[in-house]
Amino acid sequence: MSSSSGNSGPDKPFMCGICDFSTESAQEFSQHRETHGVKPFICKYCNERYAEADHLGQHLETHAEERPFECVKCNRNFANMEEFDDHMLDHSEGLFECPICNEEFPDQATREDHDCEGLYPIRQTWQCENCDMEFEDEDSLEEHMEQYMASWRTCFRCGAQFPDRDSLERHDHECLY
Known part of the structure; x- marks a missing residue:
């Protein structure tokens, strides 16, 4: 690894933003970045972090068959929450509605957990x-x-x-x- 302080330019286009390291080699720069623990590439399925995009790509392949988000209405499974939420919009006809505020929820449990922002009648004691x-x-x-x-x-x-x-x-x- 080579290090240069303040010596950047066309000959050393890869400069570390944390220290004064710079290099001509992308591979060398990648290895250097790992010394700082910088991991800007985040898996959208499990939030695992990676220093390199290709490492994230390899990791993403492990999720190819994983589909942990299951729709209780039709039993379809989805790889991530974003896909699951989009799918739930397809079931908008059968949503569970709050009898107080008419807000709709994808399932009975979520509706029961909803506090209606304090609009439920106060229980007399x-x-x-x-x-x-x-x-x-x-x-x-x-x-x-x-x-x-x-x-x-x-x-x-x-x-x-x-x-x-x-x-x-x-x-x-x-x-x-």
Whole structure:
């Protein structure tokens, strides 16, 4: 390998953009570039990176038979996501539609994962003020309160209720009745 600092021109057309290396030979320049770890050639199927276009070309041949993207509607397989997405447009008649916003999705699972940007109705819950438990309906909250309050202690003088004996005893020392 030859190296020249600042000596470029027709005799040394291959110049490294990272260091001051330059050469006449494309092969020598290619080998030098690998010393910097520069790998600008990216596989569109698996994102593997290569320093040389011909190395990427050899790698792409390994994907010739791979078709990991399968259409669940017609069972066709595609080599990359771009081809798969284009194909899914052919199925636009049978898309799964969100009942709230009418957005369409290629499959049921994707539609169910979609959050409709917060447009779904807010689920009503009832919360216990004493223990912060939440209930789906008001009847369940009332039933909980009856069970919860049944275990409380009542001050025989003023009727105040307390969740435990210690609280009742503290109150008992301060009760004005």
